[in-house]
Amino acid sequence: MSHHVLTAEFIHESNTFKMGLTQLRAFEVDLLKEGDVAIAERGDAPTELAGFLDGAREAGWKVSHVISAHAEPGSKVSREAFDYVADRICAAVEAKKETLDGILLGLHGAMVTEFCEDGEGELLKRIRAIVGDKMPIAITLDLHANATPDMVRDADIIVSYKTYPHVDMRLAGQQAARQLENAMAGNTRPATLRAHRPMLDEVNGGRSDSGPIVPLYEAARKYETEPGILAVSINSGFGEADIRDVGPTVLVTYDSNLPGAAVRARDIAEGIADVIWDVRRETENVYLDVTDAVKIAQDFDTSNGPLIIADYADNPGSGAYGDATNLLKAMIDGALQNATFGPVIDPDAALALSAHPVGSVVTAPIGGKNDPALGGGPLVLTGEIRLISDGNLIGDGPMIGGLHFSFGTSVVFRVAHIDILITTERGQMLDLQQFKAFGIIPEEKSVVALKSMQHFRAAFEPIAGRVIVCDSGALSTPQAHKRPYKNAPRPIFPLDPDLAI
Incomplete structure (x- = not known):
């Protein structure tokens, strides 16, 4: 029946x-x-x-x-x-x-x-x-x-x-x-x-x-x-x-x-x-601060693929704002070459930059506008507008292959030697097309910095020479004690690290 x-x-x-x-x-x-x-x-x-x-x-x-x-x-x-x-x-x-x-x-x-x-x-x-x-x-x-x-x-x-x-x-x-x-x-x-x-x-x-x-x-x-x-x-x-x-x-x-x-x-x-x-203390990830992550990037041998730097703490896929700037600032200060960073979810910046023609050199505040205390405040950057897009794409990786995805109005903004993907709508990096649709080819970069905790690995780990993870201090920092819990029952691990059951 x-x-x-x-x-x-x-x-x-x-x-x-x-x-x-x-x-x-x-x-x-x-x-x-x-x-x-x-x-x-x-x-x-x-x-x-x-x-x-x-x-x-x-x-x-x-x-x-x-x-x-x-x-x-x-x-x-x-x-x-x-x-x-x-x-x-x-x-x-x-x-x-x-x-x-x-x-x-x-x-x-x-x-x-x-x-x-x-x-x-x-x-x-x-x-x-x-x-x-x-x-x-x-x-x-x-x-x-x-x-x-x-x-x-x-x-x-x-x-x-x-x-x-x-x-x-x-x-x-x-x-x-x-x-x-x-x-x-x-x-x-x-x-x-x-x-x-x-x-x-x-x-x-x-x-x-x-x-x-x-x-x-x-x-x-x-x-x-x-x-x-x-x-x-x-x-x-x-x-x-x-x-x-x-x-x-x-x-x-x-x-x-x-x-x-x-x-x-x-x-x-x-x-x-x-x-x-x-096994509650057996942590796999080593959470680097942004300065140490950039030091690794400065000396990285790209012969086996780019260095992938995951900003764990500013992962939009865990509800973080996606506009933290601490890692980006460290990359700029460290003069990284042939690098990319994304996404910076900043509708105001995407709208303002998209009003200029491609090729324009513009100065604008980027990122850090939701809560500057978490992951860094706005950076006033001067760069070249390399691409303006409606943000629409079709994924081709293991997680969103064949599915429509949109970052909304998006801009590729080149500051020094870093291509920054600035978007209107939210989304973590989990598919190569989320860069490629905007003219950024991750395989050809020396450093690919992205906002994600783990999902990025499905598409990006196969092209990587190495993957490292950093804690930029944003909303989803792995340091849970920095969040003001009120409703979670206590005691609870790791807020109460000596808890025994």
Whole structure:
């Protein structure tokens, strides 16, 4: 029998330390598309929705896709923006509930709104109020989810990504779809349990390429082959959200019809959580200050590729402002040659510079305007306008290959021997096209400085002679004690470094 499944995507990672609110416009700029239009955009790309549709074709479902909504990580989501998306999902559930067999949602797991700490839990609660307890609901989560008890209560099946950089979003969607099909067919009766440790996040942010968590992902895949164990999700947490349920979790979805499955699921979850706690001091990244990073760049041998410098602390992908200037200033002061830096997210500068013809030499204040105390204030720079663009591009890398992306009005501003990409809209560097579309060829540069924590590695590490990471002092500094936590439960690691459990 063919099943009828409602699908939707509603994704935001909320940094509660960032000023302001993420309004509906942020979703409109990034992704806010409904029905078949959303499917045309995302239905055959490295996305959760593509995985859902793969599962639908495999099982012969009828799919009603409501909406795909995504905004770049930022401040808390406004009530208006949350209700706009949630109301459309809930209205579709209400209208179709008599024929629906299941619901499949692509979520993040770290959405905080202006009126509640748990956006995903709120959405699931509203849906459960419409369909009751019996209809199976499956969700996918980013592995940086702060997975809450409410999410676990109202979602029967939870599947998180197992890669960071996130290159398995489509696979996660496929897994969730297959488990939902098994539940709708009556083959399983899924339930999910949660293990949690008192930490802001896993110390390496869930890196799947290096570090002590890598074997845990492999173990999770192996556990998923056991009878009754349907999904094992390791969530590193998102420490930039100051909420009660912050921190790493392990979620195990199991078949409650199978005797002993719940006990085995609990053993798996607690065992993995224990390891996350035990390795809490085993940091993979060496966080250089900007001066030391530039010293390395000055003497770097580029014969095997450029030096990639990642500004970890000013990563727009964790909600940072993306306009910190400490690293850029150090690069200019260090007289780096054949270098590039980007993005500097500065709408005022992009607008002002774009008013001049290409080739003009202009003096303008660049960056540092949101909070100069975090990562450096504006730099008054004189340079040549090399390119002006509408900022639109199509990614071709492992994370956004085939997907449209836009930085909005953008300018390449050459100061000394550094090409600076100044943009209007937010976005971290995770695809080579985010430079190449603006005439900057990363492979031909000696130094490529970019704003990202980890996702950049998927596209940039293959071309790099070396990768280094720096802490520019911006909003997402790895020095968590510099953020004014008020809601996270105490004691918690690393704010309370001597905590024992």
